[in-house]
Amino acid sequence: MSSKKGQKRSFEDALRRLEVIVESLEQGNASLDDAVALYEEGIQLSKECAEKLKATELRIKRLSKNVAGQFEVRESEEE
Amino acid sequence: MPEEQKVLSVSEITRQIKFSLERRFPRVWIQGEISNFKRHTSGHLYFTLKDEGAQISAVMWRSRAESLLFAVEDGMKVIARGAITVYPPRGNYQIDADQLTPVGIGELQLAFERLKQKLAAEGLFNPEHKKPIPEYPERIGIITSETGAALQDIRSVLARRFPSLEVILLPVRVQGAGAAEEIAQAIEEMDAYGRVDVLIVGRGGGSLEDLWAFNEEVVARAIFASRIPIISAVGHEIDFSIADFVADMRAPTPSAAAELVVRDRLELLEVIKNYCYTMYGSLREEIASRRERVQSLVASYSFNRPKDLVRESAQRVDELERNLTTRFSHHLQLIHERQRTLQHRLEALSPRAVLRRGYALVRKHGVLVVSARRLRAGDEASIQFHDGEVLTKVQK
Numbered sequence: 001m002s003s004k005k006g007q008k009r010s011f012e013d014a015l016r017r018l019e020v021i022v023e024s025l026e027q028g029n030a031s032l033d034d035a036v037a038l039y040e041e042g043i044q045l046s047k048e049c050a051e052k053l054k055a056t057e058l059r060i061k062r063l064s065k066n067v068a069g070q071f072e073v074r075e076s077e078e079e
Numbered sequence: 080m081p082e083e084q085k086v087l088s089v090s091e092i093t094r095q096i097k098f099s100l101e102r103r104f105p106r107v108w109i110q111g112e113i114s115n116f117k118r119h120t121s122g123h124l125y126f127t128l129k130d131e132g133a134q135i136s137a138v139m140w141r142s143r144a145e146s147l148l149f150a151v152e153d154g155m156k157v158i159a160r161g162a163i164t165v166y167p168p169r170g171n172y173q174i175d176a177d178q179l180t181p182v183g184i185g186e187l188q189l190a191f192e193r194l195k196q197k198l199a200a201e202g203l204f205n206p207e208h209k210k211p212i213p214e215y216p217e218r219i220g221i222i223t224s225e226t227g228a229a230l231q232d233i234r235s236v237l238a239r240r241f242p243s244l245e246v247i248l249l250p251v252r253v254q255g256a257g258a259a260e261e262i263a264q265a266i267e268e269m270d271a272y273g274r275v276d277v278l279i280v281g282r283g284g285g286s287l288e289d290l291w292a293f294n295e296e297v298v299a300r301a302i303f304a305s306r307i308p309i310i311s312a313v314g315h316e317i318d319f320s321i322a323d324f325v326a327d328m329r330a331p332t333p334s335a336a337a338e339l340v341v342r343d344r345l346e347l348l349e350v351i352k353n354y355c356y357t358m359y360g361s362l363r364e365e366i367a368s369r370r371e372r373v374q375s376l377v378a379s380y381s382f383n384r385p386k387d388l389v390r391e392s393a394q395r396v397d398e399l400e401r402n403l404t405t406r407f408s409h410h411l412q413l414i415h416e417r418q419r420t421l422q423h424r425l426e427a428l429s430p431r432a433v434l435r436r437g438y439a440l441v442r443k444h445g446v447l448v449v450s451a452r453r454l455r456a457g458d459e460a461s462i463q464f465h466d467g468e469v470l471t472k473v474q475k
Contacts, residue, residue, distance in 0.1 A: 011243070012215035015351075022354045025361040035365050036399065042358045043410055046351045050417050053344040058238040060246045063220075063272060071272045073247060 011052045018045040090167065097165035100172060104163035109135065109174055110182065113155045118144075124151060128159060128174065136173035137161075143177050148190035156182040187287050191294050194321055198296075203303050204324045210308040212328050212340065216276035218245045219340060220307065222265045225250035228283040229312065229333035236337035241344050247275050253282035259295035266301040266309070278305065279336045280322065281312030293320040302326055312336035348418050355414065359407045366400050434465035 021042040024030060030038060061073045087095075111128035118124055122141030127134050137159055139147075151157075161176035181189060198204065219237070223229045225248070237244060249269055251261045262280065269278055280302065282290070292298060293313045302309050302325045311326035312333040323329040330336035373393045434440070440463040441448040448454060458473045 010215070010217055012213070012217075015215065015347075018351070018354055022357050022361075025358050025365075028361060028365055032365060032369055032396075032399075035362055039358050039362045039403070043355065043406075046355050046414070047410070049351050050348060050414055052243045053241070053348055054243070054417060058234060058242040058244065058246060060234065060248055063247050063249045063269070065268070071268075 009048065011049060014045050014048050014052075018042055018049065021045070089170075093165065093167045093170060096172075097167065100163055100165055106160065106162055107174070108158055108160050110156070110158045111135070113151060113157060114153050116151055116153045118151075126151070126153075128157075136171060137176050138173055139176045139179065147179060148187075149181055149193060151179065158182060187291065187294075191321065194294065194296055194299070195324065198299055198321065198325065203299060208303070210306075210327045212308050212310065213276045215342070216244070216340060218247060218275045220247045220249065220269045220272075220275035220278040222249050222251055222262060222269065222278065222280045223282055223333070224253045227253060229253075229281055232283070232332070232334040233279060233312075233337040236334050237341060240338070241341035241347075244341065247272075254285070254289050254292055258292035259297050262292055263295075263297040263301035266298070266305055270305045270307055273307070275307060277340055278307045278309045279312055279330075279333070279340065280309055280326070281330070281333050281336060282314065283333060284314040290314050290320055293322040295321070298322055299325045310336045310340060345418065348414065352411070352414050352418075355407070355411060359403070362403060363400065366396055366403070370396050434463070439464050 021038050025035060025038055025042070028035075059075070061075055064072050064074065066072050109128055111130050111134075114127045114129055114134075116124070116126040122144060124139040124144045126137050126139075128137050129135075139159075139161075158180045159174055159176040160178040160180075161174045163172055164175045165172045202208070221230065221233060223233075230248070234246075237246065247269075249265045251265045252258045253262065266278070266280060269275060282293070284290075290313055293311070299321045302311070302322055308327040310328045310330050311320065311322040312330040312335065313320045313322055314332070319329075328339065330339050370393070373396065441454075442461045442463065443454065443458060448460065454460060454473045456473055456475045459470060460473060461468050461470050
């Protein structure tokens with residue numbers, strides 16, 4: 001199970017933020033405290049991303065319209 | 080009454096000829112070359128069909144002419160289907176064609192070229208209309224047949240590469256009458272639903288007729304109108320469909336579409352790992368440079384701040400570094416482990432690993448045999464083990 005935090009943020013957002021952090025750490029302009037904070041955040045993000053890659057089951061859902069003409073997404077029956 | 084001479088009027092004989100000819104030839108197929116082709120302003124087509132020895136006038140009414148999939152030209156060899164009719168005011172007979180089929184080039188091929196030219200002229204294939212495909216989609220829409228090979232192919236690739244995805248399927252028929260309309264409608268519905276990042280539309284390979292729905296104008300227009308980026312995935316690599324030209328990206332097969340749409344997670348883990356190394360390296364460097372500065376401060380004569388403060392900060396730097404190192408190696412171990420488990424799990428899924436556990440694959444004429452009923456006494460079959468193959472004959 002991925003963490004609550006990881007579920008809210010999309011993989012892409014997490015990875016992009018991670019890229020920004022890596023870049024600013026590489027440039028080395030931040031104060032030591034900021035650098036440490038960035039590093040902590042970066043490690044957390046990398047965990048989140050790795051966590052997202054862990055899933056083994058692909059979920060396939062089916063899109064349909066109900067009688068009222070609203071969209072419904074249901075688990076595929078053959079799953 | 081053979082000897083009886085009966086005088087007929089022109090109208091009367093014409094009426095009789097008309098009656099007997101039209102009754103005798105209500106539907107004929109005539110092959111010939113088109114000449115004297117004219118399209119009347121009314122939309123009706125007039126032309127002559129001829130071969131080396133004869134010619135016959137032909138007409139095709141507007142209502143029929145409009146459904147022609149190709150442009151009629153002089154010199155074209157065609158088969159015309161229709162009824163022989165007589166036109167009394169001119170005293171001639173003609174074929175009233177309700178269908179024209181070009182000979183030599185397939186009609187579908189012609190229809191394909193015609194639609195392609197038309198849509199190209201309208202700018203539907205222009206690169207400025209291509210929407211970018213998101214790099215890390217989380218929700219993927221699929222429009223294909225629920226029972227087709229395409230869905231299975233896409234599913235297995237996605238499951239291997241990046242299963243933490245949500246896949247939203249909208250099942251449609253992908254061939255036969257009405258398939259094109261169904262596909263077009265499904266694209267519109269996905270677009271209205273809106274909650275997918277990218278859409279794969281396609282089917283497995285087949286004949287030109289099988290793939291035809293993807294060459295229909297309704298599908299092309301629906302793809303063009305979609306706000307969701309669309310990857311077309313129709314058939315085998317060599318066939319291009321109209322859908323391929325309009326789509327934001329074209330994949331040669333459904334599996335390839337799945338490969339294009341998500342990055343491989345092992346690759347991504349590698350990228351993430353490298354990021355971790357870079358962050359760690361940068362921070363260590365940072366700490367090292369601070370230490371140098373602190374040390375040079377301590378050494379400097381102009382030093383005039385309380386010594387405790389400097390010691391404190393030197394200590395803090397050391398502590399930070401120790402912390403960093405232990406926690407980093409712990410973190411790396413975690414990621415390494417994840418990579419290893421993944422790799423093992425993927426290997427376990429491959430048939431070779433299964434074979435290594437003592438299972439074997441049986442094939443007859445190269446085709447996998449999945450049931451004992453498929454083999455009869457005397458059949459030759461090959462058995463594949465993890466380390467090789469043997470040929471056997473079924474005894475009973």
